[in-house]
Amino acid sequence: MSAADAGLHRATHTAPAGDAERLGNLVTGMAPAGGARAVPRGATWRLFRSELRLIYRRRRNLAGALVLAAVPIIIAVSIRVSGSGDGDSFLFGQITVNGLFVALAALFVQMPFFLPTAVATIAGDTVAGEANQGTLRYLLVVPVERTRLLLVKLAALVVFAASATLLVAGVGGVVGVALFGAGPLPTISGTTLSFAEGVGRLLLVCGYLTLCLVALGAIGLFISTLTEQPLAATIAVLVVALTSQILDALSQLEPIHEYLPTHWWFAFVDLLRDPVATEALLPGVVSALAYTAVFTAAAWARFTTKDISS
Amino acid sequence: MTSAPDPRTAPRTRQPSRAARWSRSRAARWAVPTGLAVAVVGAGLVAPVVAAAEPDLPERTAAELIDDLQTAEVAGLSGTLVHRADLGLPSLAGLTGQGGGPGGSTDALSLLDGEHTLRVWAVGPDRSRVSLHGEMGELTAVSDGEDLWTWSSDDRLATRYLLPDDGPGTPAADLRARVDAVVPPLTPREVTDLLLEAVGPSTDVTVGDPVTVAGRPAHQLVLTPRADGSLVESVRIAVDAADRVPTRVQVFAVGHEPPALEVGFTSLSLVPPDEETVTFTPPPGATVEEVDLRQAAEDATAPHGGAQDPGAGTTGPGDGPPVDLVGDGWASVLVASLPPGALEALAQGAAGMPAPESEDGASFGPRHGGDDDADVPPTAQVALLLESLPAVEGDWGTGRLLTSRLLSVLVADDGRVVVGAVDRTTLEAALTRSASPGPTGPTG
Incomplete structure (x- = not known):
């Protein structure tokens, strides 16, 4: 079967537009070069773009994005209707004071489950999805070097994680400011930041959470190389995320808590202190980077040594 | 050194050794993530040990150390403290905020159990900010030289305590007691002051091994009670070698190896912080309350005058x-x-x-x-x-x-x-x- 056939094959299975075009591009971009080592520049970029197209054009993923975006709207509207967030935690209580807190509260609410689910869906699909559709071996025939393919998948995961947090924060920020207004931002420490500084802190929160989600995505990337069932991989990633949170809540397991992938996630709250408290944020960043490195390396070790038969 | 056969031209009989190479390279590849994981965990385990290495310091006697503690003057400091309590209390569920889960509330009682982070800033002797970090909140006390402000982020409540002037009629100790009633002794400095008052004939004072606290070498002063029946085995006070301030206090209980109570800096700078950090302006949306302690102080100093007022809700020495x-x-x-x-x-x-x-x-x-x-x-x-x-x-x-x-x-x-x-x-x-x-x- 030729590489062009592979494009057709993939297109009939995965439906989203641009997929046939994807392999078509890859073929025209790379095939003439002949050897795996002589891939022209721009091919990686094309692969990356086609990977992003695959993620952002899937109806399933768009539906997920709607759920992510709905949460801040629901939070903002319900607090607007009920009149106050009194009696709740600081994040919720301050929503009526400054609209940016809608974004922060939405991130807080979605971090335990919805955002990890979104990342798990994409990460579980990375390799297992291609294998399941039977497109993986054709991708490799094209030829795409396995290491490069994996790194492109990881890069797409990073973009996706960032876009997911920014989507929640963006929708929350816009809806919040529309309903509750923009103004100086009260911090947890009892000081006040200007609105611009507040937006800056919100972006920092998004950056930190993106790192945390990428670490989970890297775990997913590895799991995805172990199976040909994308759904199994996705569920496994979710099990990892939820189990880690459960273990983190058991005080008897305190000695291992700091090694759990989800342990430092809520340190993002420290970005709302003034001055920012780095005691938990720094280990959080280190932990996220370490998980990303270890599991990307594990995915690489697995993917570059495994027999691809589908 | 033999040149590796070109895989394209290698005869089929080379297959077994290719398989062997394949598994060798597979093992080599798996060594990368394994090595990374071991390195990360190892660094996590080794770093604290290295950081706590025993420094080499010139000897100092116990009397010198006590003198250091009592005479050291700092123009200001900012730092982070970790407060650990391992009191073995019966389950106080419902009494103390569970520090574990996100959303756990912040209050001073939660200090009775577990590990908490505090940040402190001080400018001069009488202006300071102390923040107790909760998972989702912060309890802050700011003493701006005139008034004392407390801030509880859980309730968005700012309370201003109007303190009596430290005039000739008002004993400074009384004022201090009132501030302490709101802010318990938290920093190594405050705890040390309390302990040094207790040093008397009932205490053995010795010098312990030098330690590293907050990355700074420190001498250790060891107080050991002589009294029968005391639950305190010993108290160790780390005295910063360079700046002579207490950087850590550990209280050891009888028959329990790890410290039952510990408060120490994890980072410390003796550069005075910005004036801004020791002032307080209620943030937007905060509820502001005011508590006037000036009258109560006058009542307390007056010789059994208004203190007998049955309506007085404050706990003056006379009416408790x-x-x-x-x-x-x-x-x-x-x-x-x-x-x-x-x-x-x-x-x-x-x-x-x-x-x-x-x-x-x-x-x-x-x-x-x-x-x-x-x-x-x-x-x-x-x-x-x-x-x-x-x-x-x-x-x-x-x-x-x-x-x-x-x-x-x-x-x-x-x-x-x-x-x-x-x-x-x-x-x-x-x-x-x-x-x-x-x-x-x-x-x-």
Whole structure:
């Protein structure tokens, strides 16, 4: 079967537009070069773009994005209707004071489950999805070097994680400011930041959470190389995320808590202190980077040594 | 060195050795993530050991160290403290905010158990900011030189305490006591001041091994109580070698190896922070309350004047419950009597209340726990706690005993309460010695 056939094959299975075009591009971009080592520049970029197209054009993923975006709207509207967030935690209580807190509260609410689910869906699909559709071996025939393919998948995961947090924060920020207004931002420490500084802190929160989600995505990337069932991989990633949170809540397991992938996630709250408290944020960043490195390396070790038969 | 055969031209008979190479390269590839994981975990385990390495310091005597502590002057500091309590208290679920889960509330009582982070800033002797970090909140006290502000992010509540002028009529100690009533001794400095007051003939003072605290070499001063019955095995105070300030205090309990109580800097800078950090302006959306302590201070200093006012709700020295200090030094015991009927009132409050839920995370305090529908009033919580304590009896009567590694409390059924950092025998002896307040009725 030729590489062009592979494009057709993939297109009939995965439906989203641009997929046939994807392999078509890859073929025209790379095939003439002949050897795996002589891939022209721009091919990686094309692969990356086609990977992003695959993620952002899937109806399933768009539906997920709607759920992510709905949460801040629901939070903002319900607090607007009920009149106050009194009696709740600081994040919720301050929503009526400054609209940016809608974004922060939405991130807080979605971090335990919805955002990890979104990342798990994409990460579980990375390799297992291609294998399941039977497109993986054709991708490799094209030829795409396995290491490069994996790194492109990881890069797409990073973009996706960032876009997911920014989507929640963006929708929350816009809806919040529309309903509750923009103004100086009260911090947890009892000081006040200007609105611009507040937006800056919100972006920092998004950056930190993106790192945390990428670490989970890297775990997913590895799991995805172990199976040909994308759904199994996705569920496994979710099990990892939820189990880690459960273990983190058991005080008897305190000695291992700091090694759990989800342990430092809520340190993002420290970005709302003034001055920012780095005691938990720094280990959080280190932990996220370490998980990303270890599991990307594990995915690489697995993917570059495994027999691809589908 | 033999050149590797070109895979394209290699004959099929080379297959087994290719397979061997393949598995070797597979092992080599798996070595990368394994090595990374080992390196990360190893670094996590080794770094604290390296950071806590014993520094090489010139010797210093105990007397010199005490002198250092009492004379060191700092123009200002900013730093982060970790407060660890491992008191072995019975389960105080419902009394202390569970620090574990996100959303756990922040209050001073939560310091009784677990690990907490505090940040401190100080400019000069009388301006400071102390923040107790909760998972989702912060409790802050700012002393701006004139007034004391407290901020609780859980309630968005800013409270301004108007303090009396430190004039000739008002003893500074009295003012200090009032500030302490709001802000418990938290920093190594405050704890050390308290401890040094206690150093007397009942204490052995020695010098321990030098340590590294907050990345800074420090001498260690070791206080060991001589008193019988004391629950305190020893107290170790780390004294910064360069700047002579206390950087860590550890209290060790009898028969328990790790410190029962520890407060120490994890980072410390002796450069005075911005003036801004020691001022407080209520943020937008905050509820602002004002508490005037000036009048109360005048009442307290006036010789038994208005302090007898039955309406005064403050706890001046004159109108609190009668309190006695029995014994001396480390083994001293505080004996107090609850107002008549207080225990009965507590018991009534508890009647009909559900058993305390073990993990509900509600906090003890009038303004907390609003998000919890099992909102047990604090008095009922205290009553339930009392009931959950083991019943004890002796020649002094019957009561309930709360023991922990550092503190024992005995509440007798006749309303007497004894508290001390001592064992049960010493508490009971103190109860026996103190006269019963006179039974108002037959008590069980």
